[in-house]
Amino acid sequence: MTAADIDPSSPIWHDIADAMPVLAWIATGDGQLSWGNRRWQEDFPGTIGRTIWDCCHDGPGRVAVRRSWEHAVAGGTPFNLSLPLIAGHIDMPVRFGVRPDGAGRWIAIASGEESRRQAETARDATRAELDTLTNAMPQMIWATRPDGHHDYYNAQWYRFTGMPEGSTDGEGWNGMFHPEDQDRAWARWRHSLDTGEDYEIEYRLRHRSGAYRWVLGRALPVRDADGTIVRWIGTCTDIDSAKRAAEQNDILSRELSHRIKNIFAIISGLVRMSARRMPAVRDFADDLARRIAALGAAHDLARPHSDISRPLIGEATLHHVLRELLSPYAAEQWRIEGDDVPIDDRGATPVALIFHELATNAAKYGGLSVPEGRLAIRTRLQGDALRIDWCESGGPTIAGEPHATGFGTRLAALSIEQQLAGSIARDWRPDGLAVRIDLARSALVREPPVAIDA
Structure with a gap:
């Protein structure tokens, strides 16, 4: 096929050019770009409608390109054109073969060698940026291929481990773990590779001193447009002191x-x-x-x-925990009613902290401090939203909200707000304290553990 056989307006030609891994474009005789293939528009967006020299460096570079273009087009024959292009911040001088189509348009396609050199330049620049960025971070950074083969570590990794560069590539990293942690860490890594789930684990890593230090290992998959994992990027954070x-x-x-x-x-x-x-x-x-x-x-x-x-409370429920907390007090003085929900060790500690504090204060000053006093706890569930109402009555008359709160009260509130991401509100009514707690039912239990084959 010759240039005369090419119809640049043909959809077939556009499809073929879009599939090409090299830069291609079409310009009119005065140098104005009328079309660019997908590769061109990805690297040089917004250039269609501008002249080819407007895509080049400012200054003498543009002038030289314009003169070369005008001289070559005047000859009416195919020619080669070198463009000092800029893609983002990467300098990409590219050589194009330019041919007339016989209808006043000029078709340009970058040579294969230039495209290869362009890709290498961009890749080298990206790698240099990665090295600079990761080496500036205080964490150990590593990367692997999709199959988990380790092929990159930053300077912090080698500084921490004292290992020669490249000696921990592939599966050599596993030998850096404490013998008691190797199987567990390897099993967790295999699970992430098989499922694509994020990787996170604590293990002991051998320091250059020969001692083992606790680190937190994390990794996330890098996916392409189709969702296929193309890389894994991970970190190791020294948490030994903490x-x-x-x-x-x-x-x-x-x-x-x-x-x-x-x-x-x-x-x-x-x-x-x-x-x-x-x-x-x-x-x-x-x-x-x-x-x-x-x-x-x-x-x-x-x-x-x-x-x-942490206590093992088994298949407990919220009402079960509340009854345990109130069991030291006269059973006829308190009651629990409403919707019951499961709770485990994740939710039991903050819940116990707040209600133990409430019960202690009620026994000192409120509804549990006198025989005729009463306490009612009501729970209501709507979807994942759980509301807990604590209502005291029959105790000493309350003059109003206290001017200061004790440490226990503040600690209990923080346990609800920070550990369970809930809210707590107190109403100091004359006939007794009313407390409303709102939180998510799902916050009271841990997520199901990940099943990992040892």
Whole structure:
């Protein structure tokens, strides 16, 4: 096929040119672009209708292109034209073969060699940008092929591990994990590769000193327009100091909780011991001892927990947890009614914290502080929205909202607002405190765990 055989206005020609991996365009004799294939319009959007030299560098470059164009077009024969193009911020000098179509139009197609050089230039520039960006970050950055083959690490990775460059490519990275974490990390990575799910895991990574430090590993898939994964980009964040500080705080918290529970046990023991000497009050003493034991159980549920110390409450419900928290108080004084919902350790701790605080204050100042006082808890579910109403009555008259709130009240509110993304509102009515809590039912349970084959 010769240039005379090409009809630039033909849809078939447009389809063929759009499928070409090289730049192609059509211009009129005065240099004005009338059409560009898909590759051209992706790299040089908004240029159709402008002259070919308007797509080039400012200054002498444009003048030289215009002179070359006018001289060659005047000859009426095919010619080669080198354009100092700019795609974004990447310099792309490209050489085109230009032919007349016999109808006053000129068809230009970039040579294969120029397209290859153009692609290499753009790829090298992108890689240089990636290196600069990732090496400036404090995190370790890595990347893999779609099959999980590691082929890129930034300087922070080699600085942290002390390994020679390239030595952890492929599957060599797994040998950097603590022996106890290798199978678990590899299984989680395989799961992400098989499903396309985000990768996230904590593991111990060998430091250049030879010690193992805790890091948080994360990775996200990079997908093309069809949704196919073309790369994985991941990070490793050193969390060793924070992890060890959390472990120390957890040990301290458990020790303090253990001592508090011992105090409850000692008080309960003293009550029972005294009752042996006074048989007339034995029933009262037994009831009091049971309430003290229930208060100890409520304390253990309500205190802040870590993943290690978190209580296993099984297939519990919200009403079950609330009954456990109120069990130290006279059963005839309180009632729970309405819609019940599942709850696990994720929701139990913040819920227990707020209601333990409310019950404690009610026993001191409100509806549970006098025998005739009453407490009603009502729960209502609409879709995923859960509303909990706490209503006290029959207690001492309330003069108004207190001028200051205690630490426990503020901590309990934060547990609802931050941990469960809910809201809490108090109404200090004269006949008793009313509290309204709104949150999502789904916030009370953890997401189902990911099934990973070991």
